[in-house]
Amino acid sequence: MADPEIKSYAPHHESQSPAVTESRTARTVLMIVTFAFLGIFLLLPLIIVFKEAFAKGIEAYTQALSEPDTRSAIRLTLLVAAISVPLNVTFGISAAWAIAKFEFKGKAFLTTLIDLPFSVSPVISGLVYVLLFGAQGLLGAWLKAHGIVILFAVPGIVLATVFVTFPFVARELIPLMQEQGNGDEEAALSLGANGWQAFWYVTLPNVKWGLLYGVLLCNARAMGEFGAVSVVSGHIRGLTNTMPLHVEILYNEYNAAAAFAVASLLAGLALVTLVLKTLLEMRYGAEIAATRGH
Amino acid sequence: MEVRVANVRKEFERFPALRDVSLDIKSGELIALLGPSGSGKTTLLRLIAGLERPTRGKIFFGEEDASQKSIQERNVGFVFQHYALFRHMTVADNIGFGLKVRHGPSRPSAKEIRRRASELLNLVQLSGLEKRYPAQLSGGQRQRVALARAMAIEPAVLLLDEPFGALDAQVRRELRRWLRDIHDATGHTTVFVTHDQEEALELADRVVVMSQGRIEQVGTADEIYDTPNSPFVYGFIGESSSLPVKVEDGQVWIADRPIGLSAPHAPQGEATLFFRPHDVDLVEECNGCIAGTVAASRRVAGTRRVELEIGGERQRVEIELPVDHPAAQKTRVAFRPRRWKLFPAA
Ligand SMILES: Nc1ncnc2c1ncn2[C@@H]1O[C@H](COP(=O)(O)OP(=O)(O)OP(=O)(O)O)[C@@H](O)[C@H]1O
Ligand SMILES: [Mg+2]
Numbered sequence: 203m204a205d206p207e208i209k210s211y212a213p214h215h216e217s218q219s220p221a222v223t224e225s226r227t228a229r230t231v232l233m234i235v236t237f238a239f240l241g242i243f244l245l246l247p248l249i250i251v252f253k254e255a256f257a258k259g260i261e262a263y264t265q266a267l268s269e270p271d272t273r274s275a276i277r278l279t280l281l282v283a284a285i286s287v288p289l290n291v292t293f294g295i296s297a298a299w300a301i302a303k304f305e306f307k308g309k310a311f312l313t314t315l316i317d318l319p320f321s322v323s324p325v326i327s328g329l330v331y332v333l334l335f336g337a338q339g340l341l342g343a344w345l346k347a348h349g350i351v352i353l354f355a356v357p358g359i360v361l362a363t364v365f366v367t368f369p370f371v372a373r374e375l376i377p378l379m380q381e382q383g384n385g386d387e388e389a390a391l392s393l394g395a396n397g398w399q400a401f402w403y404v405t406l407p408n409v410k411w412g413l414l415y416g417v418l419l420c421n422a423r424a425m426g427e428f429g430a431v432s433v434v435s436g437h438i439r440g441l442t443n444t445m446p447l448h449v450e451i452l453y454n455e456y457n458a459a460a461a462f463a464v465a466s467l468l469a470g471l472a473l474v475t476l477v478l479k480t481l482l483e484m485r486y487g488a489e490i491a492a493t494r495g496h
Numbered sequence: 497m498e499v500r501v502a503n504v505r506k507e508f509e510r511f512p513a514l515r516d517v518s519l520d521i522k523s524g525e526l527i528a529l530l531g532p533s534g535s536g537k538t539t540l541l542r543l544i545a546g547l548e549r550p551t552r553g554k555i556f557f558g559e560e561d562a563s564q565k566s567i568q569e570r571n572v573g574f575v576f577q578h579y580a581l582f583r584h585m586t587v588a589d590n591i592g593f594g595l596k597v598r599h600g601p602s603r604p605s606a607k608e609i610r611r612r613a614s615e616l617l618n619l620v621q622l623s624g625l626e627k628r629y630p631a632q633l634s635g636g637q638r639q640r641v642a643l644a645r646a647m648a649i650e651p652a653v654l655l656l657d658e659p660f661g662a663l664d665a666q667v668r669r670e671l672r673r674w675l676r677d678i679h680d681a682t683g684h685t686t687v688f689v690t691h692d693q694e695e696a697l698e699l700a701d702r703v704v705v706m707s708q709g710r711i712e713q714v715g716t717a718d719e720i721y722d723t724p725n726s727p728f729v730y731g732f733i734g735e736s737s738s739l740p741v742k743v744e745d746g747q748v749w750i751a752d753r754p755i756g757l758s759a760p761h762a763p764q765g766e767a768t769l770f771f772r773p774h775d776v777d778l779v780e781e782c783n784g785c786i787a788g789t790v791a792a793s794r795r796v797a798g799t800r801r802v803e804l805e806i807g808g809e810r811q812r813v814e815i816e817l818p819v820d821h822p823a824a825q826k827t828r829v830a831f832r833p834r835r836w837k838l839f840p841a842a
Contacts, residue, residue, distance in 0.1 A: 385576055385578065385580040386580050386582060388547055388567075388574075388576070388580065389574070389576060389580035389581075389582070389645075390582075390593070390597075391547075391567050391568060392545060392547070392567050392568075392572060392573070392574040392646075393593050393594035393597065393645065393646075393648075393649055394568050394571070394594050394597055394598060394649055395568070395593070395594075395597040396568065396597070399597045403582075403593070403597070404582055407582075407584040408583070408584065
């Protein structure tokens with residue numbers, strides 16, 4: 203009876219407290235479940251994406267990617283990311299700065315508001331823009347009168363993407379800046395630096411790894427967003443299709459090889475992001491407050 | 497540079513951290529702000545620096561009203577309690593920072609900045625550590641780099657918040673002497689915060705004792721120690737014993753017995769008697785003395801401390817005896833304070 207008990211407290215689990223050390227069988231079962239789950243739901247699909255993409259050979263793969271509509275979708279995705287990521291970096295830094303370094307009324311509310319895009323379905327985010335800018339929308343008539351096109355065009359896609367990605371940078375920086383406090387900035391000011399110099403020479407270097415991490419996640423989401431963009435894009439081939447939308451169209455047309463070819467690019471992006479993220483965490487884990495779930 | 501704090505009040509969301517504080521700091525003086533936690537020392541220091549604005553009152557640098565000036569314009573060297581060194585910059589870059597961020601002709605060349613940094617490192621006895629990062633320094637070394645960085649801008653006033661607070665006792669004592677030397681060599685008007693009275697009394701030209709947002713007493717170490725002007729200062733600085741007493745007919749009484757101390761000028765009525773445990777005369781037979789039974793006794797280095805219970809109220813006081821004094825063995829000890837002070841009961 204006592205034997206398995208003793209084994210489970212063997213010295214090589216010293217770092218765990220005995221109270222949480224499960225018996226060996228329980229641990230094995232948990233590990234198997236976890237790995238099986240990860241394998242079936244994450245790894246397998248990824249493998250299938252690449253397998254399908256190359257099912258008809260390298261030639262078909264490159265051809266699928268050089269098709270004009272596909273190239274246009276890639277270009278649009280890059281453009282959208284190129285606009286929305288810098289916007290959200292600016293917003294994220296300002297919001298984090300305000301929340302971490304100043305006391306003001308409504309701070310808790312602002313913090314909650316920043317998380318809104320995480321808690322609301324992306325489709326709803328898209329619909330909000332339709333309600334705002336659509337022909338029947340709040341500003342629709344005014345926009346039409348002034349010849350401004352937002353919906354079913356690039357501006358709408360950018361807006362929707364900005365909306366769904368805006369928590370990433372801010373959420374990364376807020377805890378980091380809060381933890382660092384005002385001390386370094388006050389030191390810089392006392393040495394004669396103006397606000398901008400304090401930011402550039404002191405604040406920014408202090409949060410650079412967290413910022414990079416946030417940018418990485420923000421970029422991955424900006425390129426991969428489907429729901430919100432789908433609602434506002436209008437799916438005009440060669441014009442308002444981003445990569446994720448294009449994948450869906452190709453797939454619906456039973457063009458599986460091309461669909462998976464484009465999908466493999468997105469999957470590749472995800473993998474690169476993951477690797478960079480892991481590297482960053484390994485190297486600068488302490489600086490990146492990595493306790494929040496993304 | 498002279499600094500004058502005039503009737504300053506500082507509230508944080510209505511909580512008064514400082515209430516009507518006035519203080520004249522002489523040019524070239526080394527002055528300590530001493531007080532228990534929460535007494536407003538840091539707040540006063542930050543107000544002088546310009547990191548906070550007073551709710552009321554003014555702060556003068558020389559003849560000039562500095563109250564409305566920003567921290568940059570005040571040109572103060574501030575050493576933070578936890579140093580606040582820029583962790584991504586080398587020691588040399590940290591020290592040169594204040595010069596690098598200057599504008600126009602007052603900004604020295606990069607070469608000149610490096611030279612100044614080395615010179616200051618030399619002053620703080622850290623030559624050769626230019627290329628290190630703060631994380632690669634010991635606590636005491638960081639402290640010195642922080643001081644060098646603050647001095648690089650040739651500040652009008654040097655302000656230090658618990659400069660040795662985070663260091664162990666040994667290093668503290670070393671740096672204390674060293675700070676005194678640096679101060680004597682450079683002559684900066686210097687204000688430092690501490691809650692270590694030994695540090696304040698040993699190091700400072702004058703000590704400012706603070707409590708609950710007020711200045712209790714300002715004076716040299718001797719003045720503060722020998723003539724405390726309030727029960728708080730008596731209790732806070734050095735060791736003290738106190739007893740509730742009564743003043744009548746110019747005599748000090750405990751219960752219904754005079755204790756042989758005459759106080760012709762003290763107001764009649766309830767009062768508290770303060771004295772130092774080591775400042776007592778033992779007396780053999782008691783006609784006019786304080787007598788009590790030994791309740792506890794402990795050895796403190798070269799002396800013995802005994803705790804006496806006095807009178808029916810069993811008030812406890814501590815006095816000091818030579819280790820080999822016969823009285824230390826007795827259960828009943830009689831004594832009379834040599835130097836003492838009365839404060840009317842609150
Ligand atoms: N930013 C602030 N907001 C609100 N209250 C504050 C703030 N700064 C200080 N206080 C309050 O003002 C009082 C004085 O604080 P201060 O920091 O000056 O004390 P101190 O004498 O430096 O104490 P310590 O020895 O613990 O550092 C304290 O009661 C503190 O809680
Ligand atoms: Mg303090």
